[in-house]
Amino acid sequence: MTSQGSGQPAERRGPVRVFLVDDHALFRAGVRAELDSAAGDVEVVGEAGSVAEAVAGIVHRQPDVVLLDVHMPEGGGAEVLRRVRPDHPGVVFLALSVSDAAEDVIAVIRAGARGYVTKTISGHELARSIRRVAEGDAVFSPRLAGFVLDAFSERPGAAPVGDPExxxxxxxxxxxxxxxxxxxxxxxxxxxxxxxxxxxxxxxxxxxxxxxxxxxxxxxxxxxxxxxx
Missing domain, CATH: 1.10.10.10 (Winged helix-like DNA-binding domain superfamily/Winged helix DNA-binding domain)
Structure with missing residues (x-):
């Protein structure tokens, strides 16, 4: 599911420069292979397996989009966002996670990610999602958008974010x-x-x-x- 903001997103020319962040090297290799076959639509310019490596690599490479794992040691994707976004507001973050839990989605969106997709996504759809967030859209896997709407809505019946247990x-x-x-x-x-x-x-x-x-x-x-x- 893709939601657009006001107006039409500006079209980009050339491949979207992407930086991969995930603490599993095998998974990063798989994603890189999928994106490399995306007919020149995206270009992987770097990757990292930890928060510290991610921050250093993103600052150095200045990618268009960071494909960001949510669950990593030392604070995970939210920590990467916290340390990068204030000084590099032009970098867009798209969360890619095995988790589709409401609290995970909401936490990373509150931290500044532009979208959230799960690891069941196909390579073609992932490349398309990367381009869409680069163009200004907010992109979510099916059913996840509702979590975000609930979290940022004040209407009665909105789903609670926290659960002590x-x-x-x-x-x-x-x-x-x-x-x-x-x-x-x-x-x-x-x-x-x-x-x-x-x-x-x-x-x-x-x-x-x-x-x-x-x-x-x-x-x-x-x-x-x-x-x-």
Missing amino acids: LDLLTPRERDVLRLLARGYAYKEIAAELFISVKTVETHVSSVLRKTQLSNRYELSRWATDRRLV
């Missing part, structure tokens, strides 16, 4: 819980998040302890009640 979980624990509630096996979760099965088990144990639940079926209900699924 959810706040106990780390971003990665939420990712694991969300996939678990969707019926993914541990091996599938590990493959989706680029982590080991042992790490998945550790996260599940931690979530069970924090929520004081006893099995994955109770966790699934708990996640569903909080609209994580």
